[in-house]
Amino acid sequence: MTPRTWLITGISSGFGREMTEQLLAAGHRVIGTVRDLGKVADLNAQYPQTFSAELLDVTDTDAIGNLVELSFARFKTIDVVISNAGYGLFGAAEELSDSQIDQMIATNLVGSIQLIRAVIPHLRAQGGGRIIQLSTYGGQVAFPGNSLYHATKWGIEGFVEAVAQEVASFNIGMTLVEPGGARTEFRYGSAQVAKLLPIYDGTPAHAFLRMLDPANGLAPGDPARMAARIIESVEQNPAPLRMVLGSQALHSTISTLRKRLADFETQTALAASTDFPAGE
Structure with a gap:
């Protein structure tokens, strides 16, 4: 694969970290965002010429714009942008707090939207590029106890599908990646759980608790193989x-x-029953 310059958000763990390691080992340049530079100190030491770590909280729209502007100014061309930052939040809808709802939407949905909006003018000016949005098969399938996560992923899927049509004529390609369960910190480390109500114990809303416990079996997905397919x-x-x-x-x-x-x-008959009669 021809060496490229990649901008990836959320590389401290999970798919972001795995993709970054694979890309750097293969000779690519990576601009990776984190909220704690200490999490990638080893990559800075190992790849001082091809790795650039940047502090970014994707809930800060101004910071996203500044990072994108500075990155394109410094590297001139960025071939691939991967919107990866995000996290999971589990619990029945009424168990979620207002602040949890606001934070998840700001991170998983608005942050991704603003990153994509910020990079499009630069990709268009340089003659094209690729945008990859990390979603989940939960962007198509919904499970109890995961309503807000689904809301953000179904939202970003609709956004990307529409924007992909808007920018295709500028040689900008967009891809939604929909992984299944994988053995990453997303499930076994960083997942957040709401303040659970006993009324939901033993109901489908709390079935996720079994999934989050590694003692019940690990997820089938291999993060390294998944990262490789995304890169390819x-x-x-x-x-x-x-x-x-x-x-x-x-x-x-x-x-x-x-x-x-x-x-x-x-619903064919139902849908047709609301049309004006032919000729009217």
């Missing part, structure tokens, strides 16, 4: 709009979409 996707032209990673994730997505389509198809 930039060689595809045109850019794939969606990539589902993980056989269980793909099976669940296809099953859900088939059920949804079947339900829509039962």
Whole structure:
């Protein structure tokens, strides 16, 4: 693969860290954002010429704009932008606090939107590029106890699908990555849990507690293999709009979409009943 310059948010752990390590080892240049520079001190020491660590809180829109401006000014061309920063929040809807809701939307949804908006003018000016948005198969499939996370991912999926059509004529490709469960800190370290109410114990809303406990079995997804497939996707032209990673994730997505389509198809008469009669 031809060496490229990549801008990746949220590289202190998970897919962001795995992609960064693979890219640097292969000779690419990476601008990686973190909230704690200490988390990537080893990468700074190992790759002083090709790695640039930047402090960024993606809930700060002004900071996103400043980082993007400075990065393009410094490196001139950035070939790939990966919007990866985000986290999970588990709990029934009524168990979530107002501050948890605001923070998750600001991070997972608004932060991604603002990053994409900030880089588009630069990619357009340089003649094209690639934007990769980390989503989840939970951007297509919904589970109890995960409502707000789904809200942010379903939201960013709609945003990216629309924007991809807006920028395609400028040689800017966009891809939504929809991984299934993987053995990363997202599930086993950084996931947040709301203040749980006993009334939901034993109901589907608290089924996630079993999933978060490694003693009940680890997720099937290999972060290294998933990261490699994401990196390889930039060689595809045109850019794939969606990539589902993980056989269980793909099976669940296809099953859900088939059920949804079947339900829509039962509504043919209902939908037509609200149209003006022909000729009116």
